[in-house]
């Protein structure tokens with residue numbers, strides 16, 4: 670039996686502007702994982718996909734053309750030059766909340782690609798895995814920047830610019846993040862499409878906002894690389910990024926409420942993370958204040974709160 674995993678992700682800075690060519694920063698979340706196991710099956714069984722979290726158990730031969738699990742399996746088999754479907758059972762499980770901007774889709778796809786590549790003993794480089802997963806992300810998002818598949822496939826903090834090779838980032842001091850879920854589901858492609866219409870109507874104005882976001886991302890990169898001393902600056906930059914996200918029209922009353930609650934409870938800074946209109950917000954905390962912030966988020970109506978530490982990598 671082959672087992673492969675992939676982490677969830679958090680966008681720290683730069684969502685939305687990243688779709689328009691500005692940089693963004695994202696980190697993997699090792700506490701949240703998608704797992705794919707692949708076991709050889711009896712001849713005649715075909716390729717079966719079992720995903721209890723998604724309530725699915727079916728044969729690949731019966732999958733529709735837009736089925737994201739089937740698409741990544743087939744794209745991986747094509748990339749490996751495996752013309753015949755293996756007789757095998759693919760089991761998928763994940764601790765990453767679905768559809769909440771924490772990278773569940775990219776992580777499930779990445780785990781599947783890794784498992785199949787190992788099954789055939791044909792390892793794939795992270796760049797190749799990321800490119801395969803990007804194809805599936807397009808099914809969900811329409812015009813994804815590629816940040817999700819990149820951070821998840823490389824499982825490294827990234828400074829990302831669309832269409833460019835990844836730049837790994839040094840995180841000198843672990844960041845303690847409290848992640849609060851509004852419970853509101855807002856599909857990424859809807860929020861991205863809405864902003865696109867506003868950008869089309871007033872391109873200069875929105876390009877100006879995106880430039881401001883880009884400048885914040887570059888300052889944040891320097892602060893993250895600086896370590897402990899930079900944490901206050903990182904928090905302040907999160908607040909500035911949030912202000913611009915509000916101006917871009919992608920925040921929401923539920924997000925604003927949680928962000929305010931986190932700041933009042935002592936967060937160094939807080940902002941939405943991902944597409945917005947719902948989904949998650951993140952707060953940067955000193956480790957000894959994380960529990961109080963988590964409590965405040967729950968009291969302010971968060972349906973789920975996760976506290977996580979980004980790994981330090983020098």
Ligand code: PMV
Nearest residue numbers: 684685770813814857943944
């Ligand atoms: O909702 P998520 O976490 O997949 O994040 C979307 C991030 C955007 O910048 C809004 C879109 C993108 O493709 O980068």
